[in-house]
Amino acid sequence: MSEQPGMESVLDFLTVPVVRLEEGSARVLFTNAAARALPFSLVPPTAALDAEGAPLPPEQHPVQRAARGEQLEGELFRWVTPEGVRTFVIHSRVDRSRSPGVVTLTFQDISPWRHAEEDLRRALEARDSFLSVASHELKSPITVLQLVLERLQRGARRETELSGSQVAERLEPALRQVRRLGVLVQNLLDVSRARNNHFVLDRERFELGSLVREVCERFTEQSRQAGSTLVAEDCPLVEVHWDRLRVEQALSNLVTNAIKYGAGGPISVRAELQDGAVSLRVEDRGIGVTDGDRERIFNPFERAASGHRVESLGLGLYIVREIARAHGGTVGVSGREGGGSCFTIRLPVEVTEVVSE
Ligand SMILES: Nc1ncnc2c1ncn2[C@@H]1O[C@H](COP(=O)(O)OP(=O)(O)O)[C@@H](O)[C@H]1O
């Protein structure tokens, strides 16, 4: 070791990995503690990749370049490590006050920033795609609404006799679109509320089973049209103290998804009381959720990559998560044996009280 001991302890104190080499031979003279702590080696024969991740020929390895006397000024390189790809910014200097010269390399690990940048880029992409989907979703009911109203107006101008029931019939598609718009705008409002932490709960006491049955009844027809049967399993008799409308909304979002992504298979809704919390489970036998998507789909604007539908805004699960959180609970998804998925909302029961029959 040709290093002065004082210098070594200073370099060991640095959190940035430092490697010192002999110019020309590339013989390693010193590696500081941060470099020694890495679970992989920064010097050849360990291969380095360029900033885009393409393998480099041995003579282009940054350590070889620095050993030839080249000065590296903050170039980006990657290493494939047992813990994934790491990105380093590398600087090098040659000290020729000795012979042969001594090359000092510093390796600044910017992987955490790289990941943060990647997450940010993803979130922005999801938001941009959301904006285009949302504007399309807002536009199409308005177009239908306009057509219906113009037709009615033309009818009225021609003063043809339109009976009350004819008017009512013609207004039906307009009303459907207004309802669709209402749901959409409500979702947007909920998202902005949740983002600003203004999800204020309006708690009331009610019997859990009534809520489960009500939601299932409301979606029976819609699920039948999708070819699915929707079954509410037996529910424990328990009184809960929740925001009924919000929990209904959360459960409805899960049931809507089960219908949408359930591939026409049976859907079941089940409630269980366990350790002071109620689990509301919605199970389908559809396309399922891959391991990689399990966390992500609960973020706003996020949709799983496959099977994008135009009417999908990626807000439903985010709203479910925020409703669960506001109640001090959680939501998660697990796979189902034989395909499909099982979403579970788990909410604490403030007063656990078995309702007497
Ligand atoms: N029951 C399900 N089975 C499979 N994938 C689902 C299910 N529910 C949700 N997903 C996935 O999660 C994504 C986010 O769901 P959500 O937030 O409700 O948005 P949206 O229904 O508008 O797409 C969906 O786009 C879909 O990819």
Ligand SMILES: [Mg+2]
């Ligand atoms: Mg949805």
